[in-house]
Amino acid sequence: MTETTTSDRADAGFRLHGGRGRFNAAFFRAMGPYLEASLRPYKQRVFAGLPGSVVEIGPGVGANVPFLPPGGTLVAIEPNRYMHDRLAAAASRRGVRLDLRERMAEQTGLADHSADTVISSLVLCSVGDPEAVLAEIRRILRPGGTFRFVEHVVAREGTATRASQRVLRRPWAWTFEGCSCERDLEGAVRSAGFASVEVVRYRLHTPFLPFNTQIAGVARA
Numbered sequence: 001m002t003e004t005t006t007s008d009r010a011d012a013g014f015r016l017h018g019g020r021g022r023f024n025a026a027f028f029r030a031m032g033p034y035l036e037a038s039l040r041p042y043k044q045r046v047f048a049g050l051p052g053s054v055v056e057i058g059p060g061v062g063a064n065v066p067f068l069p070p071g072g073t074l075v076a077i078e079p080n081r082y083m084h085d086r087l088a089a090a091a092s093r094r095g096v097r098l099d100l101r102e103r104m105a106e107q108t109g110l111a112d113h114s115a116d117t118v119i120s121s122l123v124l125c126s127v128g129d130p131e132a133v134l135a136e137i138r139r140i141l142r143p144g145g146t147f148r149f150v151e152h153v154v155a156r157e158g159t160a161t162r163a164s165q166r167v168l169r170r171p172w173a174w175t176f177e178g179c180s181c182e183r184d185l186e187g188a189v190r191s192a193g194f195a196s197v198e199v200v201r202y203r204l205h206t207p208f209l210p211f212n213t214q215i216a217g218v219a220r221a
Contacts, residue, residue, distance in 0.1 A: 022082050023175075029061050029086055036063060038204045039121070039150060042216035043067060045200070046148045047119060055115045055140065057105045057133065058123035059083075062090025070095040075115070077101050077108050080177070106132040110140045121150040124188070126179040134192035141221035147194070148218050154182045155213040165210040172210055181210035186217075194219035 036043075047067040054068060055075040060083050068074055074096050076087060081102060091098040103109055105127050118137045127133045137147050155161035165172075165181035172181055190197050199217035206212055 032061065032063055034206075038206060039214075042150055042200065042202065042214070043121065046150060046216050046218055050119070050148075051116050053116065055108070055110065055118045057108075057118065057120040057137070058126070059087055061086035064119060064121055065090040065094050065096060068094060068096050071097075073097045073099060075099045075101065075110070077103055077105055079104055104128070106136055108136055108140060112139055113142045115140045116142055116145045117148065118145070119148045122152060124149070124151050124185050125153075125181070125183055126177055128178065130183060130185065130188050131192070134188060138193060138221055143221055145221045146218050147189075147221070149189070150214070150216045151185045152181070152211045152214050153185045161209055161213055168210050186215050189217065189219055192219070194221060196220045 043064070044067075047064065050068055050072075052069055052072040053075070054072065055077065056064060057077050059065070059074065059076045059078055060080075065074065065087075074091060076098060078084065078087065078100065079102055084100060084102075087100070088098055101109060105123070106129055118141060124130045124133065134147075141147065155165055169181060173179055186199050186201070189199070197217060197219045199215050201213075201215050204212045204214060
């Protein structure tokens with residue numbers, strides 16, 4: 001049976017916007033199947049063999065729940081409460097116990113060295129301080145634990161994708177609650193102090209041009 005617990009209201013640093021919060025919940029529900037079809041091969045690679053208990057930073061409406069083992073536990077750090085009902089429904093369908101925490105990724109409230117695995121997808125682009133989030137992930141991971149990620153990143157200079165990221169920077173960030181098209185997240189992960197980092201770079205072919213340069217990888221504490 002799926003058990004849902006909600007604890008620790010969103011930190012003061014997160015300002016939930018009623019309109020954009022609802023829009024993003026609806027957008028990712030509607031576009032989820034399309035995005036997942038593009039991302040699935042990379043998620044299957046980095047999310048393979050997830051353990052029974054996983055911490056996810058920004059699980060949204062539950063796109064990654066199908067990669068969790070039935071009967072497992074998802075500790076979900078998700079400050080957008082408009083995502084919560086759909087996330088709970090996704091966990092219930094999978095038979096996953098949901099420990100839902102309405103908190104910021106910079107301050108999960110979890111104990112030091114308490115997690116074997118932390119995952120994220122399309123999240124580090126929108127957090128307020130990615131370096132602080134990565135430091136928090138390292139803090140909660142046990143030695144030898146893994147951070148597994150699928151993220152969209154800044155494109156190479158001189159490309160059409162990079163030009164579109166620059167032009168659309170502000171409307172993109174406003175629409176998607178602070179999401180940046182221009183972050184060097186590979187560099188941030190490599191500089192975060194993990195014992196090892198493996199990254200695959202790839203490109204999607206979607207109408208969302210600023211979103212199409214991506215990385216997938218595993219960092220070990």
